[in-house]
């Protein structure tokens with residue numbers, strides 16, 4: 611019996627080396643542990659024929675071998691299950707690709723805009739998105755109850771009066787008023803003047819909030835605001851800067867594949883600039899014919915003008931010595947107007963639908 615068990619042990623060791631697949635392993639298991647004809651099973655059945663004094667010892671030896679065989683089969687089974695069903699692991703197969711994302715389209719646009727303006731000396735600043743009425747309206751030459759405020763569809767966040775706790779500059783504190791989710795990036799104008807450094811070439815890019823939602827509006831969007839203040843600044847500087855930006859951001863049709871783009875300045879009214887303009891760009895989706903997004907072929911992208919003397923005064927700057935220009939654009943609208951993109955609904959940018967985002 612001893613010899614028989616030894617040879618089963620040996621045979622098993624040799625046989626398991628040859629196993630290449632789960633099917634081979636099942637055969638092996640059957641050959642040694644199979645209920646009817648397994649080599650070990652048969653040997654164990656014979657135990658009862660041994661002289662009584664030998665049964666216990668041989669039984670113990672047989673059980674040990676059985677345990678050992680079971681253990682080896684179990685671990686090889688686990689190993690083989692991880693490789694191919696034929697038990698062969700092909701190291702030359704391509705691996706599983708991990709998906710590689712990209713920055714959100716709006717983040718990409720913001721970085722591109724910032725880089726274009728940095729090249730001509732603008733410095734990017736960040737100002738609060740939860741803002742005092744004073745900086746969002748009052749300091750921009752819109753006294754309380756001025757009807758122009760209604761144009762901004764503002765979210766007011768509470769009715770609490772000004773509190774010294776929030777570190778408001780002394781001269782603003784009497785009129786700071788309520789807090790708002792800033793409806794435009796123009797809140798950065800007087801804040802930047804209050805830093806007390808001249809000349810100013812500021813770029814404030816930030817989230818802005820208004821109570822509107824349709825194909826060309828989302829309640830949260832982004833604006834970029836430029837402010838330049840120096841001696842002898844005039845309207846040609848404003849126009850030149852806008853031309854420079856448009857030429858660098860909206861590539862010509864030949865390069866980006868889309869209709870040719872045009873710009874128009876329309877006289878307008880803003881309380882904080884005089885004179886004021888709206889800047890329109892011909893629609894990149896329909897090529898200026900009129901579509902769901904633009905309606906009449908032009909998309910209003912920006913407001914601009916020469917900084918009003920009252921705003922300079924609010925920022926502690928003498929309007930007799932200094933002058934400046936400012937402009938404020940919508941980031942998403944600008945991005946959608948890039949040639950060849952054909953995004954006709956601003957809400958797509960914020961739906962987080964990967965089928966849409968993966969196209970870029």
Ligand code: DAH
Nearest residue numbers: 794796913914915936937938
């Ligand atoms: N703040 C204006 C808006 O959101 C845009 C604007 C107009 C910004 C004229 C300016 C400006 O800086 O000078 O509609």
